[in-house]
Amino acid sequence: MKNFIHPDFLLEGKTAREIYHDFAGDLPIIDFHCHLSPKLIADDHNFDNLGQVWLEGDHYKWRAMRTNGIDEKFCTGAPSFYEKFMKWAETVPHTVGNPLYHWTHLELARYFNIHDLLNSKTADNIYHDASEMLKHKDFSVKNILRKMKVDVVGTTDDPADTLEDHARLKNSEVKVCPTWRPDNLIKTDDPEAFSAYIKKLEKTAEKQITNYADLLKVLDERHAFFDKMGCRASDHGLDRMYYTDAAGTDPDKAFKKLLQGEKLTEEETEGYRFRLMQELCKLNHKRGWVQQFHLGAMRNNNTRLFNKLGPDTGFDSIGNPQDSVKISRFLDSLDVNNELAKTILYNLNPADNEMFVTMIGNFQDGSVPGKIQHGAAWWFLDQKTGMEKHLESLSVLGLLSRFVGMVTDSRSFLSFPRHEYFRRIACNHIGNEVDKGIIPYDREILKNLVEGISYKNAKGYFGF
Template identity: 25%
Template structure:
């Protein structure tokens, strides 16, 4: 890979970007939000075959293949309806390699190439012709001790890694790592199943919370106590943040009696769709109130139409690359929450979006005013080279750099973590270099800011220490 990849082609800008990037290239990785399975690090078992590691679980990879006519059955993705799927990982890998040109010009292609070269020492471009030779090389790597999960964690220079965990999770793997004294892996409290009355696992999730806390969960009051108790447990296990995914960031404070009645209808199985929507809006208010009380940073990820392809969801379940962004409105939807808690000095709300049109119109102005609001980095479809540049161009003039939360990789694909951070650091170096060459920013300031964007801001926003 070219050492100056992603930098501006203008020689003066590129020279400054190169110097800025050198300041942060080797800084430890701070990963405040992601979806790495803590079991992987707790057990430290060898990774499976290359296809199971790099293709089958990565919906960034599989959605592109599906869009070009490759069936998910051919990729070995487990079905939940009994559909037979491919079980030979070599066949899955060959199919992936045959279609590797599909990733040209995409962030997935950049991450994959960085993984192949930076993690596994493969400089040859993957193709159908060399697929099996590269598979054999990867398989041999994965059998060696230096490619065990913990060895890679240390090799990647990860300072802290936060997972995403349901409210009812036991956190047994986090407990095991803490008891052993290994690593800095922290849980993140995600109560989506518990506060979404229409979720198919809602009853099971509140039962888990009740079992873990001793609360009956038979009333709204006990439900709230159960959530508060779980937050306290997560915090005792090192959590510094919560995470919430909603379709629409609607917030509304219900009267206690209305919330209790809605909860009772949900227990009885008679809650309506409007009940579910209003209860979710009310619970965002309650969860913000809890964050004011206990200091956990609140992350909000709205705007994803989950499982848009019903046929794929029915056959293979969630997280198969079928989620599609929708237009999202923040100013009116968050007005109740921000008027209640946005001025509280102990409250931090990190806002994400899949709707780039909101950067300059809504999100940057909100972050540029409310002390509690911080902008999360470009997310999902936009955590790309051009997506990150668009974010900086559209948000910086109003929100500045210091109302943003640095970078997080938001990944399930553990080997891609260094590549994702590297892309972000190169893009930020490029953006800052452009400001310097246009005499908007002093070069000395740019050298300070690039470290802030790579390391200091994320630690400050997520309360992860110096």
């Protein structure tokens, strides 16, 4: 019987198979946005077992397990990783139709050459076989990156981070770049937490921050340090874009109120966040970075379990469609003075696809191919249907050939087959268009298109 993960997995037609195997399958990986630990890479860590590397911190799997009626203790509780893995294996057959089913079996095949379908009957053997492999030096974190042909990893790092682990990775065979993620500076709903964060930033910067001008000076210095350490991108995880044209917006007054433990009004909040985001984006332009905006997550919906487990534990969802006016006004507020950096906009609500693709066209200026990007299908859209819709929207309303391609956005070192998953889906989409006569069968056009969106465009866009 043919393995589920076989050479032509997801490739429906002859052209799709041809262009995947000829142009995409063997290319290296640039994973310019993820949440991998630079410390684990610098330490060249070996994981103890398959349960640990697969289930620790993976809220995608936790959501599926909860939906399957698995007790919370097997997601975030005290049971052993073996016990948790067995509950995950029990859940896997119920994920048919979900990308988790594809990812699970791609990862078993690519890392461990295991082609059995994971279920309660096969779980014990799979667990012990894979766990034994993980203990060997061949499966250290750096060797996992080599095995998957990873050229570049872009981690996610706070301005208050010392980047000491990145310093240890300066001459690494796989380039590991920090990514500037200053989200804590706009989390103003809890003044006490905000003030505690500013103290942390002061400690790292060895500078006192008593007003907005102090903050901007420290941020410029930290930004310069990140640049020296190889950072070439920022990332901003926002519920939405901020903008106000209200007169009298005073970010210094708002900042001082927060340090004094006072809550901001809605108007003050919008003004402070807008003005600070402007300044952060000007720094990105100043140093020639790419800036990424992940927009539209509705986070921490379950108050009871958020209070018990904290953020990033699987209780987030797709938010309302984005405010196109605020996105336009924010980008224009930078572009009007020619201070708009290369920008990638990711939407989480699929209803925003066409709006985002047409929005990026407003700010292309001919200075860089694809200067403003519609980012890869993200989070809940990171699946076959979501990717196909993204590719279709970008094809008909933009230039698919200039797309910078896929990211894992993952905390797992076993997630790199998501690039293969994307490449197969993209080649299948393109191949089907060729077979329908919508795209010509021209080997040069197809080669440039597939190699570009799989690897080359990202390499050129970020300057890696």
